[in-house]
Amino acid sequence: MTTKKLYIKTYGCQMNVYDSxxxxxxxxxxGYAPTEVPEQADLILLNTCHIREKASExxxxxxxxxxxxxxxxxxxxxxxxxxxxxxxxxxxxxxxQRRAPAVDIVLGPQTYHRLPELVRRAEGGERGRGLVxxxxxxxxxxxxxxxxxxxxxxxAFLSVQEGCDKFCSFCVVPYTRGAEASRPAARxxxxxxxxxxxxxxxxTLLGQNVNAYHGEAPASSSSGAGVGDTWSLARLIRAxxxxxxxxxxxxxxxxxxxxxxxLIAAHAxxxxxxxxxxxxxxxxxxxxxxxxxxxxxAEAYRRLVGRLREARPDLxxxxxxxxxxxxxxxxxxxxxxxxxxxxxYAQAYSFKYSPRPGTPAAGTGEQVPEPVKAERLAMLQQLLxxxxxxxxxxxxxxxxxVLLERAGRREGxxxxxxxxxxxxxxxxxxxxxxxxxxIEILEARPNGVTGRVVTLDTDRAPDRPRNPQPEGxxxxxAA
Ligand code: 5AD
Ligand code: SF4
Numbered sequence: 001m002t003t004k005k006l007y008i009k010t011y012g013c014q015m016n017v018y019d020s021x022x023x024x025x026x027x028x029x030x031g032y033a034p035t036e037v038p039e040q041a042d043l044i045l046l047n048t049c050h051i052r053e054k055a056s057e058x059x060x061x062x063x064x065x066x067x068x069x070x071x072x073x074x075x076x077x078x079x080x081x082x083x084x085x086x087x088x089x090x091x092x093x094x095x096x097q098r099r100a101p102a103v104d105i106v107l108g109p110q111t112y113h114r115l116p117e118l119v120r121r122a123e124g125g126e127r128g129r130g131l132v133x134x135x136x137x138x139x140x141x142x143x144x145x146x147x148x149x150x151x152x153x154x155x156a157f158l159s160v161q162e163g164c165d166k167f168c169s170f171c172v173v174p175y176t177r178g179a180e181a182s183r184p185a186a187r188x189x190x191x192x193x194x195x196x197x198x199x200x201x202x203x204t205l206l207g208q209n210v211n212a213y214h215g216e217a218p219a220s221s222s223s224g225a226g227v228g229d230t231w232s233l234a235r236l237i238r239a240x241x242x243x244x245x246x247x248x249x250x251x252x253x254x255x256x257x258x259x260x261x262x263l264i265a266a267h268a269x270x271x272x273x274x275x276x277x278x279x280x281x282x283x284x285x286x287x288x289x290x291x292x293x294x295x296x297x298a299e300a301y302r303r304l305v306g307r308l309r310e311a312r313p314d315l316x317x318x319x320x321x322x323x324x325x326x327x328x329x330x331x332x333x334x335x336x337x338x339x340x341x342x343x344x345y346a347q348a349y350s351f352k353y354s355p356r357p358g359t360p361a362a363g364t365g366e367q368v369p370e371p372v373k374a375e376r377l378a379m380l381q382q383l384l385x386x387x388x389x390x391x392x393x394x395x396x397x398x399x400x401x402v403l404l405e406r407a408g409r410r411e412g413x414x415x416x417x418x419x420x421x422x423x424x425x426x427x428x429x430x431x432x433x434x435x436x437x438x439i440e441i442l443e444a445r446p447n448g449v450t451g452r453v454v455t456l457d458t459d460r461a462p463d464r465p466r467n468p469q470p471e472g473x474x475x476x477x478a479a
Pocket of ligand 2 (some may be wrong): 164167257
């Protein structure tokens with residue numbers, strides 16, 4: 001089989017990064033090998049994101065930039081195919097085909113298992129509407145995708161849940177990714193084992209609303225599962241924690257409403273579950289939270305964080321925020337700042353509200369003027385940056401187990417993550433790559449910390465717990 005080259009450009013969230021890897025897996029049997037150079041590609045795949053601003057315009061301009069490569073490939077006696085996948089494809093499939101004839105294939109996030117078939121047909125010269133696949137098929141793509149490629153490295157991702165039924169009024173996800181669905185627990189465990197056998201030390205469980213996970217229970221589960229029984233995310237995490245060699249488990253992204261008691265308890269009881277939680281709140285004003293259809297108020301979120309910190313006192317909390325949601329007044333925004341001060345975030349992401357076509361909030365009257373959004377965003381980001389640096393500073397002098405995941409930016413350095421998701425840079429020999437080392441934190445930087453290697457975690461006596469927690473508790477970040 002001749003080798004063809006596949007160039008993938010990924011936009012947006014971790015779920016898309018994961019999906020891109022799976023699409024590369026599914027195309028390997030057709031002879032496609034990855035390339036970093038679009039000029040060499042026989043197939044260019046844009047895996048798109050629709051969550052915020054100008055998503056589709058970005059796709060159209062990217063296709064415009066890539067189009068000349070088709071001519072170059074032809075002059076070279078090759079044929080270049082362009083495919084658009086992901087959430088923009090789902091939302092605007094037909095429009096893409098109409099406005100960008102250079103695009104050969106359009107497919108939504110639920111039909112990646114059909115990609116080889118579409119590519120084969122496009123290679124055979126087929127064009128047109130038949131190569132747009134934005135179905136929400138009854139079959140799950142996961143039943144048809146090949147096994148997880150095991151070579152993700154020490155910190156791997158594993159998709160366990162997809163879609164969302166929450167319908168926050170600003171968000172396209174329920175429309176582009178479809179209804180909530182969970183993968184059966186037995187499949188997840190099997191894939192986790194394979195990832196660990198392939199060198200993973202940490203696994204992050206992915207889902208748009210991951211803590212709503214309710215996957216089919218394994219047939220042989222000790223709880224005596226019957227047909228139709230499901231496992232919660234907490235139950236799944238407990239089972240994964242049993243896998244020899246899997247030292248760290250994380251999950252993202254969670255909705256406050258699905259933070260079940262057993263999941264909070266898991267933060268207290270499962271040492272492999274890392275003390276870091278991404279728990280978006282979006283806003284601090286009850287009026288705005290209601291208009292966003294978040295289904296909880298600010299006090300419920302504060303209480304929830306309180307309970308989580310009771311379970312795991314050193315929990316580092318991260319969040320997402322939207323400023324300038326329709327109807328947000330100064331006093332609403334002040335409530336967001338107050339909530340941020342009360343909670344104390346180790347990390348956060350904040351965005352200006354962007355009306356997404358087809359979402360309920362996009363049509364509502366009182367849109368906030370752009371300069372007001374910009375001013376609020378700057379204020380919020382300043383507070384969040386201060387909290388992040390305070391969190392990082394408070395770890396200086398401590399010894400933390402750090403998973404060294406990759407080469408650092410500077411010669412002789414490795415980079416990794418602390419249990420709190422801080423990025424850590426250290427001088428370390430390449431042989432420590434993929435290992436957990438005890439690192440003394442020396443210096444706080446705005447986006448991470450630097451440290452020095454104290455000992456290799458895996459050098460310790462075998463009777464020590466397999467999954468040591470950092471000593472003491474992380475200081476509460478300054479407000
Ligand atoms: N405008 C701005 N931010 C948005 N997000 C989702 N939809 C929008 C929108 N229409 C943000 C939310 C979400 C994160 C992934 O993206 O904060 O948690
Ligand atoms: Fe979007 Fe998250 Fe709300 Fe679901 S819970 S609609 S993914 S913001």
